[in-house]
Amino acid sequence: MQVSMMINGTSVSLDVEPRTLLVHYLRDHAGLTGTNVGCDTSSCGACTVHLDGEAVKSCTVLAVQADDREVTTIEGLADGDVLHPMQQAFHECHALQCGYCTPGMIMAAVSLLDEVPNPTEADVREGLEGNLCRCTGYHNIVKAVLSAAGGDGGAS
Amino acid sequence: MIPAAFDYVRAESAGHALELLAEHGDEAKLLAGGHSLIPLMKFRLAAPAVVLDIGRITELSYVRDAGDHLAIGALTRHRDIEISELVGSQAGLLAAATSKVGDPQVRHRGTIGGALAHGDPASDVPAALLALRATMIVDGPDGQREVSSDDFFTGFLETAVGEQDLLTEIRVPKVPDAGWSFQKFNRRAQDWAIVGAAVLVNGGSCGVGLVNMDSRPVRAAGVESAIAGGADAAAAAASAADGLEPPADLNAGVEYRQHLARVLTRRGLEEAGA
Numbered sequence: 001m002q003v004s005m006m007i008n009g010t011s012v013s014l015d016v017e018p019r020t021l022l023v024h025y026l027r028d029h030a031g032l033t034g035t036n037v038g039c040d041t042s043s044c045g046a047c048t049v050h051l052d053g054e055a056v057k058s059c060t061v062l063a064v065q066a067d068d069r070e071v072t073t074i075e076g077l078a079d080g081d082v083l084h085p086m087q088q089a090f091h092e093c094h095a096l097q098c099g100y101c102t103p104g105m106i107m108a109a110v111s112l113l114d115e116v117p118n119p120t121e122a123d124v125r126e127g128l129e130g131n132l133c134r135c136t137g138y139h140n141i142v143k144a145v146l147s148a149a150g151g152d153g154g155a156s
Numbered sequence: 157m158i159p160a161a162f163d164y165v166r167a168e169s170a171g172h173a174l175e176l177l178a179e180h181g182d183e184a185k186l187l188a189g190g191h192s193l194i195p196l197m198k199f200r201l202a203a204p205a206v207v208l209d210i211g212r213i214t215e216l217s218y219v220r221d222a223g224d225h226l227a228i229g230a231l232t233r234h235r236d237i238e239i240s241e242l243v244g245s246q247a248g249l250l251a252a253a254t255s256k257v258g259d260p261q262v263r264h265r266g267t268i269g270g271a272l273a274h275g276d277p278a279s280d281v282p283a284a285l286l287a288l289r290a291t292m293i294v295d296g297p298d299g300q301r302e303v304s305s306d307d308f309f310t311g312f313l314e315t316a317v318g319e320q321d322l323l324t325e326i327r328v329p330k331v332p333d334a335g336w337s338f339q340k341f342n343r344r345a346q347d348w349a350i351v352g353a354a355v356l357v358n359g360g361s362c363g364v365g366l367v368n369m370d371s372r373p374v375r376a377a378g379v380e381s382a383i384a385g386g387a388d389a390a391a392a393a394a395s396a397a398d399g400l401e402p403p404a405d406l407n408a409g410v411e412y413r414q415h416l417a418r419v420l421t422r423r424g425l426e427e428a429g430a
Contacts, residue, residue, distance in 0.1 A: 001164065017208065019162060020159065040157050041157075042261075043346070045259070051264075055260060057261045060190065061194060061265065062164075062190065062194065062415065064209070065187075065190065108260070108261065111260070127260060129260075129345035130258070130346055131259075
């Protein structure tokens with residue numbers, strides 16, 4: 001069936017099976033491999049993208065559920081060569097080690113700040129509960145999200 | 157993991173969904189947010205021939221003040237309930253339980269009706285609705301009927317929603333002055349509850365719903381009658397596991413779950429002001 005969506009501002013229309021998961025539509029059909037498949041059971045959050053501006057786990061969404069909707073992936077965040085503030089914060093705070101969880105972590109963090117613009121450290125830790133980092137590099141991830149929010153999480 | 161192949165049909169309205177259910181019968185499964193069904197389909201534990209997508213029926217997504225109760229559309233997402241001021245002020249227990257479902261990504265997709273119709277005893281929301289004495293509205297071939305939360309969960313992953321039925325609304329009594337507590341015990345963030353307790357204290361009476369303490373979401377009836385009879389929290393909570401048959405799995409055995417039910421119920425009663 002024909003499934004169409006706006007991905008990172010570009011209209012995409014592809015003929016796929018109804019059982020195609022959004023993450024496979026993005027990676028295998030649209031060629032956007034920035035979104036990773038981790039656990040494949042909606043636990044780890046590596047596949048997090050935005051659907052109509054909100055973080056979702058694309059391994060647990062059928063592509064057809066995103067039909068006629070807007071999807072943003074990690075490839076859609078930067079403005080040309082200028083990193084998105086969250087990407088810049090991850091860079092500056094060294095918020096990644098192996099990097100596998102990073103695209104999902106950043107997409108979840110951007111969605112979190114949309115909903116909680118001035119989070120406390122607890123807000124960030126709880127808000128990212130759907131994203132696992134197997135390097136366990138959470139400390140700098142939390143630091144980066146607080147930095148991107150422009151605050152220190154109420155530490156001072 | 158990729159689901160087995162299926163035919164996809166999209167319902168445009170509640171009436172259309174009922175027509176499609178009548179047409180496809182037991183070959184069809186309803187898809188709302190998909191956060192119970194899609195994982196089952198990926199594991200091939202479910203392989204419906206037809207997936208009937210009701211996820212775009214916007215007429216079934218709402219929270220309304222309906223006098224003595226809140227009317228919540230079955231397709232209202234967990235996220236929308238979690239942040240609803242109406243739910244927070246009139247049925248805070250439901251908002252609290254909903255905020256503990258999965259993680260933010262899951263709550264952006266999952267719906268209250270989907271979670272209820274799935275009927276998972278490990279799910280957070282059913283326990284809160286049992287404690288609150290909610291009523292479910294089910295539309296079917298013979299019209300609309302009301303099902304009390306006590307009669308809704310009929311067995312393991314089984315509910316009063318028949319193969320040609322559509323759960324359309326959840327009615328939750330308004331209890332702005334009630335004390336409440338939602339206790340969820342798990343080992344890691346975003347895990348399912350090993351055991352949970354949803355407690356509502358309203359004057360001299362209380363409602364207690366338990367998570368993962370039987371093959372279906374259940375009330376701790378003995379605790380409720382003990383409180384009504386004047387028992388204090390500790391004494392009442394002692395009967396929290398009576399008559400229940402909790403599962404045993406890698407996380408916990410039967411006795412440990414019974415222990416957790418008593419402890420969490422006591423904490424819940426104390427926090428809710430019993």
